[in-house]
Amino acid sequence: MIYDILCNGKAIAVLLDPEKERMVNVEAIIKNAEGAGARMILVGGSLVTQSVNDFVIEVKRKTHLPVVLFPGSVIQFSPYADGILFLSLISGRNPDYLIGNHVLVAPMVKQSGMEVIPTGYILIDGGTTTSVQYISQTVPVPAGKPDIAVATAMAGELLGLKAIYLEAGSGATNPVPVALIEAVRKAVSVPVIVGGGIRDQKQVNDALHAGANLVVVGNGMESNPKMLSAV
Ligand code: 1GP
Secondary structure: OHHHHHHHOOEEEEEEOOOOOOHHHHHHHHHHHHHOOOOEEEEOOOOOOOOHHHHHHHHHHHOOOOEEEOOOOHHHOOOOOOEEEEEEEOOOOOHHHHHHHHHHHHHHHHHHOOEEEEEEEEEEOOOOOOHHHHHHOOOOEOOOOHHHHHHHHHHHHHOOOOEEEEEOOOOOOOOOOHHHHHHHHHHOOOOEEEEOOOOOHHHHHHHHHOOOOEEEEOHHHHHOOOOOOOO
16 A cells, blocks of 8 residues: 555655654644645654654554654664555665664564565765764765666665665755656666655655655655645
8 A cells, every 4th residue: 555655656755753743743744744645654763752652653643644664773663653664774884774673673563564665775965964874874875976876776676675765864955866866767667765855845846757756855844834735
C-alpha cells in the first residue's frame, strides 16, 4: 500500500521529527498536509527526546494518512507505525548505518508485520553540515557529481533495494539539484524519494518535475504549515 503510493509517483510526504515537534504543532501541520494532498506522514530524526511509540500513536490518532518510520537509527523504531523506510546509508562507508542497526532491529520489524520498504539512502551535499552527516560520520556525495550519485543508486538497485532516497539533509541550504534528480531517475527503475532543504511549493514542483516519486518536506512545514498548495 505504501509502496504503491511511491510507485504511482508525484506524491508529497510531510516529515514530523519527534525531537522537535510538540503535539499542538503536529495537529496544524497534519491538517495542512492533508489539505494539500500529502499522501503519507513520515516520522523520524536524528535524536530521541520523547517516546517514539507515544508520538506515533498520537500522530495516528490525528490522521488517516499512512504513518511511515524514517528512522535515524534503531532507537527510533516503533511497532505502531504502518510501515518503515528500511534505510541503508549507501553513500556512506559506516557499517552501522549500512547494516548494523538493521541487524539489531530486524526481529522487531519482522514481528510487527508492518510494510517494509528497503531503501538506499544517498546523502547529497546540501551546502552545510547536516545532522545526518555528523551523526552517521559519513561524507555526502558532492552535489556537482551526479555520476557518483547515479552509480551509487544503480548499485543499490542491483543489490535489490526497492527505492532510492536522495537526501540533502534536514535544513540543508540547498536542496538536491534538479540535474542530479533527473540523472538518478533515468538510471534506475525503482521509485526515487527526494528531501532536505525544500522550503516552498516551487522547489517541491521542481523535484517532482525532475522525476521524484515522492518529495519530503520537514522544516518548511514547521516554519510555515501552509507552504504546500495542492499539486
Ligand atoms: C527529509 O531530512 C529531510 O529528507 C527533511 O528535510 O527538514 O529540510 O525539509 P527538511
